Amino acid sequence: MLKIVKAPVLLALLFLTGCASNTTAPVYLLLNESAPVQSENVSLQPVSNKTVRVTVADYLRQPQLAISVGNGKVQFSDNYYWAEPLDKAIKYVLRQQLEQVAPGKLLSVEVDVQRLNIFSSGTVEISGEIRVDRGNGFVGQRFRLMRENAFTDYSDVAGVVPDMFGELAWVLNRHLSSGCD
Amino acid sequence: MMKTESTSMPEARVVRGRKLSILWLLPLLALMIGGWMLWYHYSHMGPRITISFHTADGIESGKTQVKFRNVVVGEVVGVQLDNDLSGINATVQMTAESTKLIHDDTRFWIVRPRVSAGGISGLSTLLSGTYIELSPGTSDVSAERFVGDENPPVSQPDAAGLRVSLYSHKRGSLSIGDPVLYSGFQVGKVEEVSFDLKNRQVRYQLFINEPYNQLVSDETRFWNASGIDLKADAAGVVLRMEGLETVLSGGVAFATPEGATASVPVSDNHIFKLYPDFNSTTEQEYSVGYDFVLLFDETVRGLEPGAEVSFRGIKIGYVKRIALDIFTKKVGSQKNAIPVVISVQPERIGKPGASKKEVVQMLNDAIHEGMRASLKSGNLLTGGKFVDVDFYEHEATKKVKLTMFHNYPVLPTKPGEFSGIGEQVSTLLTKLNDLPLEKTVADLNRTLSAAEKSMASLHSLLDDKNTKQLPDSAAQTLKTARKLLGDYSAQGAAYKDLQGTLNSLQTLVWQLKPIVRELSQQPNSLIFNREPEKDPQPAQGQ
Numbered sequence: 001m002l003k004i005v006k007a008p009v010l011l012a013l014l015f016l017t018g019c020a021s022n023t024t025a026p027v028y029l030l031l032n033e034s035a036p037v038q039s040e041n042v043s044l045q046p047v048s049n050k051t052v053r054v055t056v057a058d059y060l061r062q063p064q065l066a067i068s069v070g071n072g073k074v075q076f077s078d079n080y081y082w083a084e085p086l087d088k089a090i091k092y093v094l095r096q097q098l099e100q101v102a103p104g105k106l107l108s109v110e111v112d113v114q115r116l117n118i119f120s121s122g123t124v125e126i127s128g129e130i131r132v133d134r135g136n137g138f139v140g141q142r143f144r145l146m147r148e149n150a151f152t153d154y155s156d157v158a159g160v161v162p163d164m165f166g167e168l169a170w171v172l173n174r175h176l177s178s179g180c181d
Numbered sequence: 182m183m184k185t186e187s188t189s190m191p192e193a194r195v196v197r198g199r200k201l202s203i204l205w206l207l208p209l210l211a212l213m214i215g216g217w218m219l220w221y222h223y224s225h226m227g228p229r230i231t232i233s234f235h236t237a238d239g240i241e242s243g244k245t246q247v248k249f250r251n252v253v254v255g256e257v258v259g260v261q262l263d264n265d266l267s268g269i270n271a272t273v274q275m276t277a278e279s280t281k282l283i284h285d286d287t288r289f290w291i292v293r294p295r296v297s298a299g300g301i302s303g304l305s306t307l308l309s310g311t312y313i314e315l316s317p318g319t320s321d322v323s324a325e326r327f328v329g330d331e332n333p334p335v336s337q338p339d340a341a342g343l344r345v346s347l348y349s350h351k352r353g354s355l356s357i358g359d360p361v362l363y364s365g366f367q368v369g370k371v372e373e374v375s376f377d378l379k380n381r382q383v384r385y386q387l388f389i390n391e392p393y394n395q396l397v398s399d400e401t402r403f404w405n406a407s408g409i410d411l412k413a414d415a416a417g418v419v420l421r422m423e424g425l426e427t428v429l430s431g432g433v434a435f436a437t438p439e440g441a442t443a444s445v446p447v448s449d450n451h452i453f454k455l456y457p458d459f460n461s462t463t464e465q466e467y468s469v470g471y472d473f474v475l476l477f478d479e480t481v482r483g484l485e486p487g488a489e490v491s492f493r494g495i496k497i498g499y500v501k502r503i504a505l506d507i508f509t510k511k512v513g514s515q516k517n518a519i520p521v522v523i524s525v526q527p528e529r530i531g532k533p534g535a536s537k538k539e540v541v542q543m544l545n546d547a548i549h550e551g552m553r554a555s556l557k558s559g560n561l562l563t564g565g566k567f568v569d570v571d572f573y574e575h576e577a578t579k580k581v582k583l584t585m586f587h588n589y590p591v592l593p594t595k596p597g598e599f600s601g602i603g604e605q606v607s608t609l610l611t612k613l614n615d616l617p618l619e620k621t622v623a624d625l626n627r628t629l630s631a632a633e634k635s636m637a638s639l640h641s642l643l644d645d646k647n648t649k650q651l652p653d654s655a656a657q658t659l660k661t662a663r664k665l666l667g668d669y670s671a672q673g674a675a676y677k678d679l680q681g682t683l684n685s686l687q688t689l690v691w692q693l694k695p696i697v698r699e700l701s702q703q704p705n706s707l708i709f710n711r712e713p714e715k716d717p718q719p720a721q722g723q
């Protein structure tokens with residue numbers, strides 16, 4: 001009986017889906033693809049010796065851009081989408097930034113991004129906890145990064161966020177080099 | 182008109198010419214010069230001598246020279262066969278300066294390339310040709326005929342040193358030119374080897390160079406150092422060689438025994454005995470030995486003449502003869518014993534100069550105190566035996582008289598270690614015989630029977646089809662489990678596939694979240710088109 005009902009229902013759903021509007025909102029990557037290189041310029045680099053684990057807040061685990069509209073209210077954009085889960089994207093970005101500021105240094109980093117607030121005022125705020133292991137156990141510290149007037153269009157956010165994580169990597173390396181935890 | 186006028190004619194003065202022309206001076210002068218040259222030639226010409234050789238090999242008239250210390254002092258001017266055709270005569274014109282070299286005892290020999298065990302000589306003649314070398318004599322008598330040597334002298338006749346003679350009853354491997362060694366260092370050579378018919382001895386003449394002649398005294402012992410002296414006896418295997426050269430070509434070595442302080446230097450032609458080997462030179466220090474007989478009731482295989490007779494490790498004599506009379510008469514309690522003659526050297530037991538009677542008395546006293554002789558193995562490798570003399574307390578109680586056998590005093594013996602081993606083996610066999618072997622074997626048989634049954638059961642169990650398949654099944658299971666674990670390990674292919682599927686599911690859930698939220702906010706949005714909500718405009722973008 002159920003089998004007989006399922007088939008028409010599915011056909012109806014497909015029909016209705018075809019009637020639905022097709023949103024063509026662009027999606028954004030945090031880690032931009034590099035430009036193609038000539039074969040003679042290809043260089044093999046060693047695998048990173050940095051381990052990065054990233055977790056993000058639940059509201060950030062969906063593709064829509066979460067826009068903070070004030071009073072703790074978040075509006076998920078119907079027009080701007082992340083191309084990939086933010087935890088993966090931030091992991092790639094942060095590891096790449098760490099490679100640039102602390103090449104060759106053996107690090108194990110855990111980042112918990114609790115807020116990625118994108119305000120309509122043009123401000124981007126990232127806060128959370130970062131824990132670093134240099135061989136003798138993890139040591140954690142809270143962080144809060146803020147950049148005002150960072151964008152004039154939401155599409156600019158895809159470029160701002162990586163820069164801010166680059167700033168986080170630079171600060172982290174400076175702390176490690178100075179011996180501060 | 183004619184006018185005759187008588188005038189006298191002037192008388193011609195006759196002048197007689199010179200009878201001898203001045204030209205005759207020329208032949209006269211030539212004659213004088215010729216005569217001077219002849220005088221000069223003959224006055225600078227040395228004596229003309231004749232040297233006889235066995236053969237003219239290498240000698241050529243007008244080419245072969247005579248040299249002394251590599252200076253030409255003459256030349257062969259003619260080579261003729263002698264009258265009886267047994268050799269050749271070489272006529273040699275010597276130089277005037279060589280006159281003082283030619284004496285009655287001057288020696289000549291032909292120098293040609295020679296290769297022998299002692300070395301290579303005369304190599305230079307390969308290019309320059311054969312020549313005749315001379316060694317000047319010291320005699321005051323001059324001579325014109327000489328007999329040349331076929332071989333060069335081993336040492337120069339005028340060389341400083343010492344010539345001594347050795348005699349031996351047997352010709353060894355020594356030959357002319359062989360080295361004479363002192364502590365392995367060559368100090369001379371063998372000059373002559375001859376046989377003394379009168380004494381029936383081989384004679385060797387040695388020349389020892391100065392200053393090594395000081396090493397020779399009347400106590401010096403010479404021995405044949407040829408080859409390798411390998412001695413295997415009860416003392417073991419002893420290898421002795423003076424040097425590689427003597428191994429190849431032979432030689433004579435000499436030394437002065439230790440303690441020979443009152444030795445006197447010897448003069449030329451002193452005669453020494455040539456010992457066959459080094460050991461013989463030391464043996465002869467103990468010249469006095471008194472013979473005794475030992476009667477052994479056991480085998481004497483391995484006992485050789487010359488074997489040691491020792492007392493607690495100290496040599497006191499040697500075995501002189503074995504099996505004097507095999508089937509001996511009964512001597513005391515012994516019958517058909519093997520008699521062995523030993524020589525006891527009183528100098529070795531601290532009794533130099535002791536008479537045989539004194540030695541016999543001393544040994545008789547020792548026998549009463551328990552002294553006995555026995556055979557012992559000196560070397561397990563060679564099987565050599567020696568005679569051991571020692572005191573045994575339990576033998577002291579027995580009254581043993583010193584008997585005589587073939588006019589030799591008989592020293593009592595006791596069974597050697599090999600006979601003792603035989604007794605021990607016999608005792609062991611007796612004990613083995615007393616063991617309850619039959620009962621033990623019966624018990625063992627019963628045990629083996631039970632074990633055989635157990636083994637049969639075990640065999641049947643193992644032969645069972647299911648039992649045989651059990652290991653294969655277990656192995657297959659383990660293999661499958663190992664493969665399964667390998668696939669699902671971090672490096673396994675299944676793990677990666679599973680991980681990829683999970684990632685895809687996560688991505689799918691992630692992508693479905695907006696739809697789920699929209700459906701939860703507006704369930705009919707799937708059917709009715711929904712206008713996308715406008716985002717708040719960025720402040721600076723306004």
